[in-house]
Each structure stands twice: as C-alpha cells, then as structure tokens.
Amino acid sequence: MRWSAGWHGGTGRDRRPAEGRAVPGLDTTWTSGWPPERIRAVTDEQATLAVIGECGADDAQLRNALPVVRARGWRLLTRWPGSYLVVAHGGSRLAVIGDLAGQHPVYYRTDGAGTWWATSASALAALDGAPVDVTALAAHLAFGQPDVLATRSLFREVARVPGGHLLLIGPDGGGVERYEPVAYSPVALRQQGPVVRAALSEAVAARIDSRPASADLAGLDSTTLACLAAQRGPVTAVTFADERLRDDDLSFATRTAATVPNLTPHKVPGAPGTVYYSGLENISALPVSDAPNAYAVTASIKRAVLDTVTEHTTGPGVHFTGAAGDAVLSAPSSYIADLLRERRHRRAWQHALVHARLRHTSTFAVLSRARPASRIDLAGAWRHTATALRGSARGWIPQAQRPMAWTPLLASADWMTHGARLMLAAALDEAAGALTDAPARLAEWTERQDLARVGANTAGWRALALAEHGIELAAPYLDNEVIRACLAVGADQRGAPARYKPMLDAAFTGSGVLPGFILARTTKGGFNSLAYAGLRENAPVLKDLLGPTSRLAALGLVTEQPIAEALSRASAGQPTAQGALHLVVAAEVWLRQLASASSTWWETVSGHVAAT
Structure with a gap:
C-alpha cells in the first residue's frame, strides 16, 4: 500500500514508517511504496515544498512557489494539474494538504510531544492499536457522506481532515483550516x-x-x-x-x-x-x-x-x-x-x-x-x-x-x-x-x-x-x-x-x-x-x-x-x-481484513519493529 507520513514536534519521536523513504528537505516526512519519480521537493533557506503523486508542475514551477509557502497561500499550491499531496514547511509551521476528492486523504493525532500525520488512518491507529470508531463506521453505513462527522475518522484517537481543509501544525499542535470555499x-x-x-x-x-x-x-x-x-x-x-x-x-x-x-x-x-x-x-x-x-x-x-x-x-x-x-x-x-x-x-x-x-x-x-x-x-x-x-x-x-x-x-x-x-x-x-x-x-x-x-x-x-x-x-x-x-x-x-x-x-x-x-x-x-x-x-x-x-x-x-x-x-x-448491501458487504470485508492483516506499519529509529 502506498502512503505518506510525518512527524512535527519535539525530539520524542522514536518511529518511522517501515521501509519508508525520507522526503528531501523534510527529514521527518516519509513515503512508503511511492516510486521516486512521483516524489519531488524544492527548498531554500526559508521554506520547503514537496509534492507526492501525479503533479503536472515542473521543477521551475515548484521553485517559484516557495514564496507562496512563505506567504501561506495554501490554495495556490493545489492548482497544478494532476492528483497529489502537498507538504509545505515554512518557519515553525508545517502544512499538509490533501486533494478535494480524498485521493490523498490526511489524518493526524497529537500528543504533548508533537503531531503525527499520515495518508493512512490505519497506520496512525497502529501506533498504539487504536480500535475502530463504531459510531463513525455507523455513520459511514447509514449516510454514505464522509464529512457528516467532520474530523472523526474510522479509528478512535485518529482525526481526519475534512474535504476542502488542510492540516496546519505549529508549536501548539495540529488543527484543520479551510482552504477551499464552501461554494x-x-x-x-x-x-x-x-x-x-x-x-x-x-x-x-x-x-x-x-x-x-x-x-x-x-x-x-x-x-x-x-x-x-x-x-x-x-x-x-x-x-x-x-x-x-x-x-x-x-x-x-x-x-x-x-x-x-x-x-x-x-x-x-x-x-x-x-x-x-x-x-x-x-x-x-x-x-x-x-x-x-x-x-x-x-x-x-x-x-x-x-x-x-x-x-x-x-x-x-x-x-x-x-x-x-x-x-x-x-x-x-x-x-x-x-x-x-x-x-x-x-x-x-x-x-x-x-x-x-x-x-x-x-x-x-x-x-x-x-x-x-x-x-x-x-x-x-x-x-x-x-x-x-x-x-x-x-x-x-x-x-x-x-x-x-x-x-x-x-x-x-x-x-x-x-x-x-x-x-x-x-x-x-x-x-x-x-x-x-x-x-x-x-x-x-x-x-x-x-x-x-x-x-x-x-x-x-x-x-x-x-x-x-x-x-x-x-x-x-x-x-x-x-x-x-x-x-x-x-x-x-x-x-x-x-x-x-x-x-x-x-x-x-x-x-x-x-x-x-x-x-x-x-x-x-x-x-x-x-x-x-x-x-x-x-x-x-x-x-x-x-x-x-x-x-x-x-x-x-x-x-x-x-x-x-x-x-x-x-x-x-x-x-x-442494492446500494445499502454494497456498503455493508464492503465494510464487513474491511473489518475482517483488519482483523487478519499482518502488515508492519512502523519501525523504531534503530530498526526494530514498533507496531504492526
């Protein structure tokens, strides 16, 4: 499975994605399963910008967008052709911006030391074995509208970034901020x-x-x-x-x-x-x-x-x-x-x-x-x-x-x-x-x-x-x-x-x-x-x-x-x-896969397995 993840905070981090590759210029941002040509980053003394996925911007366009990162013009970073994740770092803040349709979803969890984020809710849940959020799964089945419960993901203790919003992480932790107009x-x-x-x-x-x-x-x-x-x-x-x-x-x-x-x-x-x-x-x-x-x-x-x-x-x-x-x-x-x-x-x-x-x-x-x-x-x-x-x-x-x-x-x-x-x-x-x-x-x-x-x-x-x-x-x-x-x-x-x-x-x-x-x-x-x-x-x-x-x-x-x-x-x-049966069967399959999955999501910095 392809996914990306990162840490922003103090020095208490002791894990990284298993077999993850650090994104250039962002030492605590990693990708897993993505081919190198779909990971591009540019940096200067004040800002770093990375795009992960199918992004139609060339390297010059990415470099020219570094002032946009410094000015926090987040929406402008989402206007290139393609489907991609944006990770932008300027000053003491990190912005993680998914796409409007959830091809690159963003999840996060914050504690006293800092904030973990990932494009996989399952990965963040695996940090400490967080269980499925039964209420959120019920909403998924009953409504079929992902944003009804806003920042609740399908796992307890793991928050999601709703559509049209980004994750902004600073010294005081992480929170969501709207970047796309409601209409x-x-x-x-x-x-x-x-x-x-x-x-x-x-x-x-x-x-x-x-x-x-x-x-x-x-x-x-x-x-x-x-x-x-x-x-x-x-x-x-x-x-x-x-x-x-x-x-x-x-x-x-x-x-x-x-x-x-x-x-x-x-x-x-x-x-x-x-x-x-x-x-x-x-x-x-x-x-x-x-x-x-x-x-x-x-x-x-x-x-x-x-x-x-x-x-x-x-x-x-x-x-x-x-x-x-x-x-x-x-x-x-x-x-x-x-x-x-x-x-x-x-x-x-x-x-x-x-x-x-x-x-x-x-x-x-x-x-x-x-x-x-x-x-x-x-x-x-x-x-x-x-x-x-x-x-x-x-x-x-x-x-x-x-x-x-x-x-x-x-x-x-x-x-x-x-x-x-x-x-x-x-x-x-x-x-x-x-x-x-x-x-x-x-x-x-x-x-x-x-x-x-x-x-x-x-x-x-x-x-x-x-x-x-x-x-x-x-x-x-x-x-x-x-x-x-x-x-x-x-x-x-x-x-x-x-x-x-x-x-x-x-x-x-x-x-x-x-x-x-x-x-x-x-x-x-x-x-x-x-x-x-x-x-x-x-x-x-x-x-x-x-x-x-x-x-x-x-x-x-x-x-x-x-x-x-x-x-x-x-x-x-x-x-x-039919539609309800479709939803129910897909959810049952997913729950059974969760129970039997043997994926290793994380490893300690020294290489020992920390969570599965």
Whole structure:
C-alpha cells in the first residue's frame, strides 16, 4: 500500500514508517511504496515544498512557489494539474494538504510531544492499536457522506481532515483550516466550457509519459478521456461488454475507435464469474485497503478489464477511468430543492416537468419530494434525521421514492440495532451543534460528498490495479482543477434534464477531440443485471459473511433478519436495497481484513519493529 507520513514536534519521536523513504528537505516526512519519480521537493533557506503523486508542475514551477509557502497561500499550491499531496514547511509551521476528492486523504493525532500525520488512518491507529470508531463506521453505513462527522475518522484517537481543509501544525499542535470555499462563484455553462476542456486536457497530459496508456472506452465520460489521451499517442482502449448488460457501449466504442486515430479497441466479454460479490469467499485475495471501498464487491469485473489491458500492452502503464464523471459533469435532481428555496418557482416547475417525464411520474410528485429539503438547512436536517433514528426502523422502499434530503438515511440504517441507532443519533445532534460554514444549497453539499465517496472508493480500485497488475489508475475527473472548473457551473445547468451531459457539449463541440455522434449520445450503460446476478449466485457466501460470525453484527451495525430479507428479494429477482448491501458487504470485508492483516506499519529509529 502506498502512503505518506510525518512527524512535527519535539525530539520524542522514536518511529518511522517501515521501509519508508525520507522526503528531501523534510527529514521527518516519509513515503512508503511511492516510486521516486512521483516524489519531488524544492527548498531554500526559508521554506520547503514537496509534492507526492501525479503533479503536472515542473521543477521551475515548484521553485517559484516557495514564496507562496512563505506567504501561506495554501490554495495556490493545489492548482497544478494532476492528483497529489502537498507538504509545505515554512518557519515553525508545517502544512499538509490533501486533494478535494480524498485521493490523498490526511489524518493526524497529537500528543504533548508533537503531531503525527499520515495518508493512512490505519497506520496512525497502529501506533498504539487504536480500535475502530463504531459510531463513525455507523455513520459511514447509514449516510454514505464522509464529512457528516467532520474530523472523526474510522479509528478512535485518529482525526481526519475534512474535504476542502488542510492540516496546519505549529508549536501548539495540529488543527484543520479551510482552504477551499464552501461554494464557487457561479459561471454560465457556455462561458465555462473552454475552461473545463482545458482542465481535462491538462489532467490527462499530466499522466502521459513513456508508460503505455490505456483507457476505458464505454460511456461519455471515459470516452472523453480516451480521446484526449489518443491526441498524445497510442491508447489501448477496453470496453467491458458482458452480454448480460444489454447496453450500447460496445457499438459506440467500436465506432469511436474507427473514427479517432491512436485508439486500439479491445472487447472484455465477461464470464460467469464477472458479477458483483464474486470471490468474497476468499477475502485474502483482495488488497488490504485503508477504508471500506466499493471495489471489493466488483473486483472480478475490474480484474477482467485489467487482465485485458495487460494482455495488449508492453508493460505496466497508466489506465484512464471515467470515475466521478457523473459527479462533476451532471447533478442529481435534488437541485430542484434549491430552486424552490430561492423562490425560482418557474425554473423549478420547468425542470420538474422534464424530470417527471423521464421518470414516468407527475410534476407535482417531483416537487413534493423536493419541498421538505427546501425548507430546512443542513444543521436542521441533521437534527431531523437524528429524530428519525430514535424512532422505529422503516420498511424498505426505493430511495428515489423518499423525500429528497441533505443527508438521506440509507436502508442500512434500518438494519442496525436500536442501540446503534441511538448512538448515531446522539453523534448527529452533536455534529449539527458544531457545524460551521455550511453550504446554503443542497446541491453544493451533496456533490462534494459524492466526490469524497467516489474518491475513497477509487483508492480501493487503485490499490487493486497496482497490487495485481502494476498499473497506475488515473481518474482525472477527481483532480482539483477539473472539480473546480465543473462545479463553478450551477447544478441546474449541469443537471438540466432536457440534455444529457450538457457540460461536455459546451466543452468539446467544435474542438475536434470528440466525434459528433459521441456528443449526441443520450444513453448510458449500467451494471444492474450483474449486481442482481451476483446477489443470486453468491447469496450463500453473503449470508455466511453477514451471518452469526459477522463483525458488523457483533458491533450492532447489522441484524440478521433484514439482511436475509434483502438477499431473499434479490434472489427472487425483486428490487432490493442494492446500494445499502454494497456498503455493508464492503465494510464487513474491511473489518475482517483488519482483523487478519499482518502488515508492519512502523519501525523504531534503530530498526526494530514498533507496531504492526
């Protein structure tokens, strides 16, 4: 596993990451598992700046940023293309800055002697065997929004830096400080199109070097990245085309590859085992991750794609994926609540009318779902949700039929014991009381949380690609500058239901990058059939995983009967709480991996093992 860590404080430090490499100019900052070319540092007599990861800044740009470090212009250090961690030291203070989407998360713990920080919460927990924070794990399962409990990580005594914040460590210890605005100044869609195109182009270019390049070639989002990469050289393009999907990804991929130079297409046909939940009877075959991640459930599908890449490239390279494209290029219909809040009733009606047609329901039904969220702020919504948690568990209905909410209660919340629900309600009330600088719009909160969730999950996929294939996974839609460029456009423009992905149309029409038939596409593939096939075929494994020996059950975070009912519905081909099952299974796998992991995280300065 790749991770970085550091110490800032007195002379009491007696440990360092096992097999860690010190970052030049920062003797108490180390990296583990990162190749040397992805670690760069510059220094002068007053400041040191290091970037770890895929950073598009050249050495001259890094040197020219040293005055920015001295002036504490932290946000400017996050504006280069790519996805990277920043460590900046000036005077008596050290700033550790992750990215906006959690590809490089930052955690810390402070004692009287100083502060340890790391990009791995598990590593910091291993300093003294800190246990899992059951309340934080309950929030992860019940809400799926990483910032609800702010600085609480999944381990006790280990704090996390929330999205848009940095860790600033000084003589008095460490604390978080916001560097990203809660909301961006709005820009019109057409005006922002060229900015989005430039940000995506630079994000792709930052990863193109002598390594073989490959890319998913499926929906609009991944196709855009594949075509941008093909402008710079040969690209091995792969399309997962299992016959059970019954979508048109393969036909569009074939047509695109025939039109765009440098794209060589390959079909990934799928197999009986390429379904959700395959292989979970042997979780030791999965890479250990720092947090629960969705790709534990879809690993067999990802392995099939990466196997095809490996077969058709000359060696390990960089693979582009469209992960998070939906989160930045479009918007969920919850933005209608914001239109109602701002009394933009005519626009709300127009958008609700089209959403209703697409979902075969009435305009009044769409507006009725949005109205409750339009009348409450984030803190009030959390208090309302805490009250619901103190009541009885609900019967299951699809989330799309429930009222829109700032922090929706997922079906997994109804699978917990009453005691666990009360514990979570108390934490949510506390979080509401401590909330500061909350976004005014529901869409602004939701889209940041969606990005953080996708970012954490993509880290799991990246671990799989590196561990088993040596392939570097690139997810440019999660880059800081791409996020900023896209989210500057209002959600009601990005998510306008009358057009599919209008942001891509504004960015690439007439550019020569994407064929016109791609920009005109209105369809999107989905994996529902493979999810239900996996639920049916792997039901015995899932029942065993979440049965009497379940780690989650021992913590009160699942109960047997609702899980059995959900699996029975799926086995019968009936709709069920897929998303909640996905979260629960991934969390159970993670807990079991924690219990059996034999990783050595730290060593004493003299070389003896200090913690595992």
